[in-house]
Amino acid sequence: TQLxxxxxxxxxxxxxxxxxxxxxxxxxFSSLQWYRQEPxxxxxxxxxxxxxxxxxxxxxxxxxxGDARKDSSLHITAxxxxxxxxxxxxxxxxxxxxxxxxxxxxxxxxP
Amino acid sequence: NAGVMQNPRHxxxxxxxxxxxxxxxxxxxxxxxxxxxxxxxxxxxxxxxxKENIIDESxxxxxRFSAEFPKEGPSILRIQQVVRxxxxxxxxxxxxxxxxxxxxxxxxxxxxxxx
Numbered sequence: 268t269q270l271x272x273x274x275x276x277x278x279x280x281x282x283x284x285x286x287x288x289x290x291x292x293x294x295x296f297s298s299l300q301w302y303r304q305e306p307x308x309x310x311x312x313x314x315x316x317x318x319x320x321x322x323x324x325x326x327x328x329x330x331x332x333g334d335a336r337k338d339s340s341l342h343i344t345a346x347x348x349x350x351x352x353x354x355x356x357x358x359x360x361x362x363x364x365x366x367x368x369x370x371x372x373x374x375x376x377x378p
Numbered sequence: 379n380a381g382v383m384q385n386p387r388h389x390x391x392x393x394x395x396x397x398x399x400x401x402x403x404x405x406x407x408x409x410x411x412x413x414x415x416x417x418x419x420x421x422x423x424x425x426x427x428x429k430e431n432i433i434d435e436s437x438x439x440x441x442r443f444s445a446e447f448p449k450e451g452p453s454i455l456r457i458q459q460v461v462r463x464x465x466x467x468x469x470x471x472x473x474x475x476x477x478x479x480x481x482x483x484x485x486x487x488x489x490x491x492x493x
Contacts (some may be wrong), residue, residue, distance in 0.1 A: 312482065
């Protein structure tokens with residue numbers, strides 16, 4: 268079973284559209300991180316959310332941490348081809364130092 | 379300001395050979411993590427090391443796999459007698475401190491192909 272479930276698994280949209288991807292769990296996390304990974308490269312951290320209900324903005328990207336700290340969402344406004352990539356959420360597991368990752372949402376933004 | 383350096387980027391081994399993957403963490407980072415990524419399966423934790431110590435190897439197969447992070451030099455992930463199922467992208471990440479919110483800085487991975 269996957270501790271962090273991400274949806275949708277694949278998403279293909281046109282430039283200029285808005286989208287939301289989700290990261291859900293039945294477990295409570297002390298924090299969640301979002302990474303973006305491009306083909307042939309390692310994941311790059313976008314944001315860390317820590318407080319339930321927290322909203323963080325990074326230019327056209329808006330991240331929200333659920334009130335119960337079991338889920339998070341990433342909303343992209345006016346998507347651009349440069350947003351194409353694999354979006355991964357990750358959280359610390361059970362008090363340990365290791366991060367567990369979801370399987371990711373593979374986003375393609377077509378020009 | 380070099381990031382996490384992994385080499386080689388691509389490695390091809392025949393079944394039964396050994397694979398050695400190297401990772402130099404970012405300057406000042408003493409915590410190293412190894413992850414394996416298969417298509418459609420996301421990143422799977424393998425092992426967490428600090429200098430000269432293995433802290434958590436719960437994600438690493440008990441046989442054929444080993445990892446080290448010596449006092450001097452890079453961290454090494456070693457896979458002995460490779461099999462086709464070992465083919466994957468192996469990523470190393472480092473962080474400057476321990477803690478739930480410490481971000482991981484990833485290298486660009488080593489893509490291992492076992493023929």
